[in-house]
Amino acid sequence: MQPGARALGTLALAAAAVLGREAETDRAPEVRGWRRRYFRRRCLSVMAVLARRVFDLHHQIPLTWVCLAKLTPHLGEQKRTTASLFCKLTIAAGGGGLEELPLVVSKKCVQELESRANTVHCLPEKQRTSVDGGPLTLEKVVCTLLDMGFSDVHINELLSIQPHASPQQLLDIISEFILLGVNPEPVYVALKKSPQLLKMPVVRVKKRSSYLRKLGLGEGKLKRVLHSCPEIFTMHQRDVDGVIHVLKEKCLFTVQQVTEILYRCPNVLQQDPNELEYKFQYAYFRMGIKHLDIVRTEFLKYSLTKIKQRHIYLERLGRYQTPDKKGQTQIANPLLKDIFRVSEAEFLAKTACSSAEEFVVFKKLLAREEEEVPESSMSKEVEGEEEEEDKDEEEL
Amino acid sequence: MAAPILRGVRELMRLVDFAPVPRRHRHKKKWAATEPKLPASRLALQNFDMTYSVQFGDLWPSIRVSLLSEQKYGALVNNFAAWDHVSAKLKQLSAKDFVSEAVSHWELEAQSGRSSTPPLAYSPNLRCFTFARGDVSRFPPARLGSLGVMDYYLMDAASLLPVLALGLHPGDTVLDLCAAPGGKTLALLQTLCCRNLAANDLSTSRTGRLQKVLQSYVPQDIRERNQVRVTSWDGRKWGELEGDTYDRVLVDVPCTADRHSLYEEENNIFQRSRKKERQMLPMLQMQLLAAGLLATRPGGHVVYSTCSLSHLQNEYVVQGTMELLANQYSIKVQVEDLSYFRELFVDTFCFFQSSQVGELVLPNLTANFGPMYFCRLHRLT
């Protein structure tokens, strides 16, 4: 094992992962909550100590500073430089590249770090942050992030996402994601994509993660959701509930299906619940797609506009039929993946067997049709369809 | 004119798509769980799917989607209104007079002597504006002009082709055998060639509509100078009534009206109760064409037209009638080549390239006119 701060960090994270998994197997949420709080505090402590230690080290060796300053002329000018500098410093400390300097961390030192890490968790919160006589400094955050496995390039970027957010906040949020089992890379991507995540109160992030777990989005799955829909953490609970309610109560998906939908089509969370319900109805009644296939084909992730354009086009071409009650059609419908999961060019060439010119016009016409569904027929709908059907029969 | 379009689209959505498609973002409390009895428009579609997929093969899907989508219109400029002013207004909408465009293009080609261009035979003075291929703009509804008549008439631009193909000359005596509601009658008058025009339709309610069209588009003095005569007789008897009389006869027969039958329940020929009538259509069409030919003077011309894609109602009727006239009346009739229309109007319409007898405009999304079949016949004896 590689000695040094980096190794210790890895160890702490590994422990964290184990603890996290343990926590997940617990049924009672209070126990889980307690365990997770406990575990998190412990882990953070380890990191804090670690950071302090590295910081202490560089105080003891001003020479190194000078050396490195010569190598890096922009020293101290901006965070960016500091970060890369610290990266070098840490590598030097861990890898033993500059052996002539009194920088090499001895085994003993590591052991000491470890034992301190193990005891620090029992210290009261206040004491924990003020051991070093101040709040978490930028440098400490950088070190911690490095230890978590972020590259210095990513750290620079992370630090500049929300320049006004406190380093503590940054670290807290990032740690939370790391603890959820998301790797540094996707965490970085999510934060870049959705900087408002860094403004979230940590408590809310925690609450949301435990809620997502309850929905069945464990570590592995959450990674994907976070990746394509980081907003899952910033959204109002009310809005999340709205979507879940529609999926469960209105569309009658099973609990597992809801989990699968969230996992495969995380963007459903950002969709208007009414529109989502309409989309389901469109799939189920209009296209004759059953629940299982709606889930499997990731139908709900496509926009209603795209769905209607492609489906109605095929239908009017005579290439798609709504199955009857027995699920039968007179023609063989194309596979749903060949309708929706292909580029427009491929859709036209292979599925619709039609030209782009025609489809362009069709989309214009369809948009106008949709716009012009007359108000009168809307109010009729509200009154109930029976009347409408009666009327049609009279006309016959 | 906009109202029928809208209604058409509405009906289309209601009927063709089974269930009404509500506005975006709106969800329905309940979707029709039981399928209503098949409406006539559905039956029409089933019928077309069976026959036209065979008749047109790979072309059918593209025709089908066009028939089920909003059709395009042309604005026929009323020559009895301030036509130059009206034309200028239509140009401002960036519509173009497809007739003059086609003709001037043709003449340029002829001058350059590049192609072996046959002499153009077409009815003069017709101005009809359309939007370019792929442009789905709509014309505003027609308005009453300064001269007390409406400024333009909105119609399927392909409906002008039979009138153009009839090749009117100034001073012609013209019969429009099945004239109501009068779009083509109006176009015939717009050529300013008719010494007199007989406009007939069996249905009195429909000749009523024809009268209204004439009243709103043609000044009273022109109507009163006995130039236009509207009647409600059975067209099949015309040969006996006025044989060997007319220079030009338009026989625009009742047919399955393919586009119409897909979105209008009212009067739909695919209603189960009208099955017999539908099966008798080719017979009726032959009788009407025969009567039209008999009413034509020897040497005169007839255009037979339908708004159906069915070859049973198109070339079969033409060929059957020619045989009938040859066998029963010893009258020789010749089909005249109109294939230059394909080239002439290539920018505006999509023609069926494999038509043997007569020309057929296929609906296409980029040029959603038709269907319109037209065949020019020359009565030789």
Ligand SMILES: C[S@@+](CC[C@H](N)C(=O)[O-])C[C@H]1O[C@@H](n2cnc3c(N)ncnc32)[C@H](O)[C@@H]1O
């Ligand atoms: C396709 S529509 C004519 C459209 C008209 N030419 C126009 O452009 O507005 C066919 C017409 O034939 C008429 N019709 C049906 N049977 C007829 C008959 N035996 N004699 C004369 N007209 C008949 C119908 O009433 C109907 O109006």
